[in-house]
Amino acid sequence: MLEARSIAEAHLYLEIQVCQTCNLRWDGVRHALRTLEDRPVAVYSLSCSSCGARDQLEFLMPREPLPPGPLGGNEPSKIMDPGEFHAASDVYFALARDAVEQANPGNREKVATLLRRSIYALAEVPKFIPPSEDRVPPELIVSEIGRASYQRNPDRFVRDRIEYEIQDLLNLMQRYLPDAGPVN
Incomplete structure (x- = not known):
């Protein structure tokens, strides 16, 4: 069972998973809740319409109150590595x-939501940096997605660079979507 810090983190984890049979994204997701020793468990039944495969993932959720922040608390994730968060941030930005390139005025809220998600995912990466260091230790990047992200540009896992990229995304939102509201 996976231990998620929040339902948002569980959803992000699900978004980056692919079917083990055909390597496509799961396109059928059903959700249920149960409890385990007074803790909520989010149960996701997954299905792939391409190959017919099925899977189930269970996330042990925190007791109330939920941790602060969009994805959860000040501690690093137990279900995703820093490279996966960086890769997710890149996908949301893309x-x-x-x-934006579609130039549809109705896309403003969609763009704001995607930029927020990019910022939230990127803000998770520094949580993996030990206090006495300036970068994510490579050994903490254990997933295939994470290693690919790291190998493309290891310098993007340096604290100062991450903070710069977050600020750049915040500036972009403010400049192009000033009425989108604050990023919490």
Whole structure:
């Protein structure tokens, strides 16, 4: 059973998972809740319409109150590595850029949501940096997605660079979507 810090973190984890049979994204997701020793468990039944495969993932959720922050608390994730968060941030940014290029005024809220998700995912990466260091230790990047992200540009896992990228995304939101509201 996976231990998620929040339902948002569980959803992000699900978004980056692919079917083990055909390597496509799961396109059928059903959700249920149960409890385990007074803790909520989010149960996701997954299905792939391409190959017919099925899977189930269970996330042990925190007791109330939920940890602060969009994805959960000050501690690093137990279900995703820093490279996965960086890769997710890049995907959300690319989707936002594509939505902007469509020049559809109705996309403003979609763009704002995607940029927020990019910022939230990127803000998780520094949580993996030990206090006495300036970068994510490479040995903490254990997933295939994470290693690919790290190998493309290891310098993007340095604290100062991450903070710069977050600020750049915040500035971008403020400049192009000033009425989108604050990023919490």
